[in-house]
Amino acid sequence: MEILRYVAFSTDPAGGNPAGVVLDASGASERDLLAVAAEVGFSETAFVVPVGEGVLDVRYFSPLAEVPFCGHATIATAVAYAERHGVGELVFRTKAGDVRVSTTRAEDGSVVATLVSVEPTTEELGADVLGELLGALRWSRDDLDPALPPRVAYAGARHPVIASATRERLAELAYDMPALAGLMARFEWTTVDLVWRESATVFHARNPFPPGGVVEDPATGAAAAAFGGYLRELQLVDVPCEVTVHQGYDMGRPGTIRVGIPADPGAGVSVTGTAVPYAG
Known part of the structure; x- marks a missing residue:
């Protein structure tokens, strides 16, 4: 190959x-x-x-x-x-x-x-599971943005969406990797989508990825698509629209993901980006 x-x-x-x-x-x-x-x-x-x-x-x-x-x-x-x-x-x-x-x-x-993407869906994240997730992340409920409630979002893979109230909280990623890996295996989550809202259509994200054997995924298109479905279903943006997700900045690999969210609640979410040969 x-x-x-x-x-x-x-x-x-x-x-x-x-x-x-x-x-x-x-x-x-x-x-x-x-x-x-x-x-x-x-x-x-x-x-x-x-x-x-x-x-x-x-x-x-x-x-x-x-x-x-x-x-x-x-x-x-x-x-x-x-x-x-x-x-x-x-x-x-x-x-x-x-x-x-x-x-x-x-x-x-x-x-x-x-x-x-395939058709996105969003489901509730129970209080007990949320508590366990926050414990593994070493976050508290006071760290959360109440305007962006925790959910599990799907657009081909399942990702809990956890919104930080501040950019500073998002910048500090020091979670319990074995605990989070075990929790994610139980619920078949691919990454955890940690987000912070800069403006109406601009977000910053980080994605812990212990199921992949790495601490963090630098730019996660599947999570971005799922997040677009989450924003539409919870009516957190005016659709149709395009939002921008910045990811990888805190780990020195900055990337930009453009997420197109159509108005039709059953329509797939688009994710657009470039790619170049890796140098490393």
Whole structure:
């Protein structure tokens, strides 16, 4: 397998979120895929099996396990595919469902990719589970922004959304990794989406990711899509709209995610970003 390495949601190879990309993993076993993902060592590696014109079977693996969907690896894969085969429309057949992906060329010649998520959903986060989650994060209820209530959001993968009342609280990430890993395994959460609202349509996020074997994911497209669904369902933004999520700044890998939220409550949320070859 030819293993490519890209950075998603940044034009700087030292920013954004690194992802492994294998554009043809035909014939590889699940054991092979997990071994390659562990060797690559990024939070996610995407493995593609072409099945028809513009239709790709895609699986995503962290160094420790398979996940149903990964946004930043989708953006990286779409850009890598476009650089080999040209821009256009694709369908990624993932374990979470079919994800429409489009690529275009910007004026500077770079490739921009947009994915449209599966239908988002949002569910309550019980008081007991919230207490356990806050304990693992080493947060208190006083740290929370009451205008953005805790929920579990889904747009291909499940992410608790926990909003900080201050940027300073978001900047301090020192959680109990074993405790959070155990809690996330029980509820099949992929990352925890910690957010802070800067303005009506600008947010900052951090995503603890112990199920992937890393402390933090630098830029999380799946969580951004789920967060867009959360904002729409709880009527926290005027739709249709686009919001911007800044992520990775506190870990030295800044990235920018554009999230398009249509008015239709059943419509998928779009996530747009760039990707460039990784330098490291």
